[in-house]
Amino acid sequence: MNDPDLISIGSFAERAGLTASALRYYDDAGVLRPDHVDPLTGYRMYSTCQLAQATQLRQLREIGMALPVVRELFESDAAGASRLIDEQLEKVTNDAFKARDIAAALKDKLNDSPRFVLCELAGPVFAGAVDQILASALDDTADPALNGVHIETEADAISLTATDRYRLATRTLVPLRLPTSPWAGTVAADELRSAVQLIRRSPKVTLEAGDLTLDVRLSGDDVVQCHRLTGTFPDYRSVFASLEPVTHRLILDQRQISSALEHAPEKFGIRVSGFGSSLLLPDSVIALDGAATGPEIRVWFELTTLYPALSHAVGNEVMFELRGPDHPVTVRCADNGDLTTLVMPCRADLL
Known part of the structure; x- marks a missing residue:
């Protein structure tokens, strides 16, 4: 044949990122038929317009989708295909979690060190604290310790701390x-x-520490293992101790300021004056409920830095401790323990 749109199986395989043997297999499986088969030689010829489907087939196989499901996907509309991809992603994710847990259990058996019971907590409360702290955790391969949550137990409390260098958050809880x-x-x-979802559904959890892992024992006696990271977590206590003295304190309604920031721009300001405090937006000034102390000041923030600290706040009010327009701001709230977040403001001359 001399059809310029038809190419040999070898050329088609190379352009699609597959092998000729894989294409023959997919033909026999009825997933990707060649456009033409020479009746004399049996050579398979493919159309260039089939490359998009072949590429999609390769990608679907890369995420582990079975051929019967691939065939169903090719016969579905966009909504059906999207559903099948979501189902495959969920399966792959669950398989990965299962493999991780099995690997952790195998590694744990290699470690004969005894488990050390740290404390017992209400599962939903511990899960909520993890959610609040994870907003400040970092995915940083250069500094493994910043990819983690630092957990400490003391005589009367347990604390969780994380930082991404722009925020530093620490949450304390009173254990059961x-x-x-x-x-x-x-x-x-x-x-x-x-x-988190497993922990949230467990009425109580017990934290147990080993040399390599921190185990979260659920109410049904199932265990979730979290590996301990190497490296030194930043000395956050010295960070707090080195802060400049507080010059202003604002006690604000958490729901009001969080709601106002839902439609805020990238950057916004908070002003303290003799009339109280207000939120500075490009087209409006919103008076904030609550109390404020200190002289006139304006501090500017990036929405992506401050909003997570407010959206994860506990209790009805939130306290801002200001130290000047260029110094870290402490955001504090309390309810069954407390949550403290250190937030860096942005420079006013960059607005």
Whole structure:
């Protein structure tokens, strides 16, 4: 044949990122038929317009989709195809979690060190604290410790801390059962994030520490393992201790300011004056409910830096501690323990 739109199986395989043997297999499976088969030689010829489908087939196989499902996807409309892809992603994710747990269990058996019971917490409360802290965790391969949540137990509380260099958040909780002795370690943030839904559904959880992992024992006696990270977590206490003295304190209604910021631009300001405090937006000034102390000042923030600290706040009010327009701002709130977040403002001359 001399049809210029038809190409040999070898050329088509090379352009599609497949092999000729794979294309023959997909033909026999009825997933991707050649456009033409020479009746004398049996040579398979493909049309260039089939390249998009062949590429999609390769990608679907790369995410582990079975051929019967691929065939169903090719016969579906856009909504049906999207549903099948979502179902495959969920399956792959669940398989990965299962493999991770099995690997963790196998590695744990290699480690004969005893487990150390840290404390007992209400599962939904611990899950909520993890959610609040993860907003400040970082995905940074250069500094593994910043990919984690630092957990510490003391005589009367447990604290979780994370930082992405622009925010530093620490959350304390009062356990149902007090820690038996002090402990500190940094655990993988992504593994805690993956475990949150299981933890949230468990009425109680017990934290148990080993040499390599922090185990979260659920009410049904199932165990979620989070690996401890190497590297040194930043000394956040010295960060707080080195801050300049507080010059202004604002106690604001958390719901009001969070609601106002839902439609805020990239950058906005907070002003303190003799009339109280207000939110400075490009086209409006919103008076904020609450109390404010200190002389006239304006501090500017990026929405992506401050809003997570407010959206994860606990209790009805939030306290801002200001130290000047260019100094870190402490955002504090309290309810069954407290949440403290250190937020960097942005420069006014960059607005």
